Amino acid sequence: xxxxxxxxxxxxxxxxxxxxxxxxxxxxxxxxxxxxxxxxxxxxxxxxxxxxxxxxxxxxxxxxxxxxxxxxxxxxxxxxxxxxxxxxxxxxxxxxxxxxxxxxxxxxxxxxxxxxxxxxxxxxxxxxxxxxxxxxxxxxxxxxxxxxxxxxxxxxxxxxxxxxxxxxxxxxxxxxxxxxxxxxxxxxxxxxxxxxxxxxxxxxxxxxxxxxxxxxxxxxxxxxxxxxxxxxxxxxxxxxxxxxxxxxxxxxxxxxxxxxxxxxxxxxxxxxxxxxxxxxxxxxxxxxxxxxxxxxxxxxxxxxxxxxxxxxxxxxxxxxxxxxxxxxxxxxxxxxxxxxxxxxxxxxxxxxxxxxxxxxxxxxxxxxxxxxxxxxxxxxxxxxxxxxxxxxxxxxxxxxxxxxxxxxxxxxxxxxxxxxxxxxxxxxxxxxxxxxxxxxxxxx
Ligand SMILES: Cc1ncc(COP(=O)(O)O)c(C=O)c1O
Numbered sequence: 001x002x003x004x005x006x007x008x009x010x011x012x013x014x015x016x017x018x019x020x021x022x023x024x025x026x027x028x029x030x031x032x033x034x035x036x037x038x039x040x041x042x043x044x045x046x047x048x049x050x051x052x053x054x055x056x057x058x059x060x061x062x063x064x065x066x067x068x069x070x071x072x073x074x075x076x077x078x079x080x081x082x083x084x085x086x087x088x089x090x091x092x093x094x095x096x097x098x099x100x101x102x103x104x105x106x107x108x109x110x111x112x113x114x115x116x117x118x119x120x121x122x123x124x125x126x127x128x129x130x131x132x133x134x135x136x137x138x139x140x141x142x143x144x145x146x147x148x149x150x151x152x153x154x155x156x157x158x159x160x161x162x163x164x165x166x167x168x169x170x171x172x173x174x175x176x177x178x179x180x181x182x183x184x185x186x187x188x189x190x191x192x193x194x195x196x197x198x199x200x201x202x203x204x205x206x207x208x209x210x211x212x213x214x215x216x217x218x219x220x221x222x223x224x225x226x227x228x229x230x231x232x233x234x235x236x237x238x239x240x241x242x243x244x245x246x247x248x249x250x251x252x253x254x255x256x257x258x259x260x261x262x263x264x265x266x267x268x269x270x271x272x273x274x275x276x277x278x279x280x281x282x283x284x285x286x287x288x289x290x291x292x293x294x295x296x297x298x299x300x301x302x303x304x305x306x307x308x309x310x311x312x313x314x315x316x317x318x319x320x321x322x323x324x325x326x327x328x329x330x331x332x333x334x335x336x337x338x339x340x341x342x343x344x345x346x347x348x349x350x351x352x353x354x355x356x357x358x359x360x361x362x363x364x365x366x367x368x369x370x371x372x373x374x375x376x377x378x379x380x381x382x383x384x385x386x387x388x389x390x391x392x393x394x395x396x397x398x399x400x401x402x403x404x405x406x407x408x409x410x411x412x413x414x415x416x417x418x419x420x421x422x423x424x425x426x427x428x429x430x431x432x433x434x435x436x437x438x439x440x441x442x443x444x
Contacts, residue, residue: 050260
């Protein structure tokens with residue numbers, strides 16, 4: 001058997017990683033364990049089926065899948081939802097398709113995941129960007145009045161609008177969703193929230209879920225912060241009629257074979273949340289708070305979302321030290337390290353994480369340069385991303401037009417977006433994040 005596995009690099013990697021017993025401070029939120037009594041039997045293949053009689057069909061559900069989706073919506077307290085086996089990526093495509101059909105201009109906070117950008121490119125949507133007042137590429141502080149101003153500008157030009165924000169972002173910073181919803185609704189604009197990192201938010205002592213705070217559409221990657229298989233996500237909306245319309249868009253982008261194993265994990269996750277969601281998520285947040293307080297003299301924790309344990313330090317150095325202690329992190333760069341916590345983590349795992357952090361010595365972060373003035377949008381994002389492109393070194397890219405965005409994942413947050421004319425300060429910023437080259441349009 002060993003010999004066969006040797007010729008299967010992915011399989012041997014997974015086998016070894018599982019055997020190591022690493023403390024997984026990264027996605028998925030199940031942390032490598034199934035939910036007792038709620039998960040498939042040992043041989044998961046037995047539950048991997050297709051749309052046979054009685055099994056319903058996700059994009060036109062009217063049987064067991066519709067009932068299961070309604071149960072998820074009820075647990076979240078949202079009027080309706082659609083399940084996704086294609087992650088939040090598919091949910092983002094669907095909600096933006098709806099905005100395209102309504103002919104709305106998208107006003108977006110610049111801190112977006114590349115899934116947003118690619119959906120805009122595929123749908124031919126142009127974006128009115130709002131940049132953060134402070135902070136950097138991955139996370140920033142936004143002023144609600146900047147969105148109000150953008151709404152006035154778009155509405156003043158006789159167009160209808162919508163606002164799109166990512167909250168929490170990769171470092172765990174959150175927008176003031178209630179305030180944004182108020183601003184949007186005063187201008188007849190829906191608020192769309194990429195809540196990929198916040199599927200657990202309704203279950204904190206104070207419900208911080210975007211739908212509870214007034215958002216109109218919101219996607220949650222259940223797999224990131226909760227016990228669900230990778231790919232399991234939820235798209236919340238304001239009515240069942242809307243959910244049916246969103247599904248029409250989902251099936252334009254998604255596979256015709258959404259995985260029943262992923263969907264079953266979403267049902268398990270829903271049952272888990274029903275049984276003990278509030279208790280488990282609140283306890284996790286409380287343990288995280290204790291850990292932060294006990295280590296406050298040694299580490300500088302940032303971000304407002306309790307289950308994102310984000311440290312301002314040289315993330316590469318700290319990640320290497322933690323690895324030596326058997327802890328694998330979610331994200332590292334020269335300025336930050338992110339550890340993702342989950343309600344399924346045990347008291348022993350929290351104790352082990354505490355001991356590991358106590359043993360490590362953080363070194364000073366290398367601060368990212370401030371965000372330079374915005375670049376000129378020389379071509380539409382769609383034209384630039386779907387034209388011929390070539391890869392050039394950053395040192396040769398000044399003045400060229402950004403082509404398809406190829407940012408590494410995590411965090412997959414674009415620095416320049418397709419169609420922008422590249423300037424030196426933005427190229428310097430890319431160097432800070434370790435990029436060496438960039439795809440640019442050939443004809444420009
Ligand atoms: C902020 C954000 N939005 C959207 C996505 C896409 O989510 P998914 O992987 O569930 O498709 C990610 C993935 O990492 C993300 O970090």
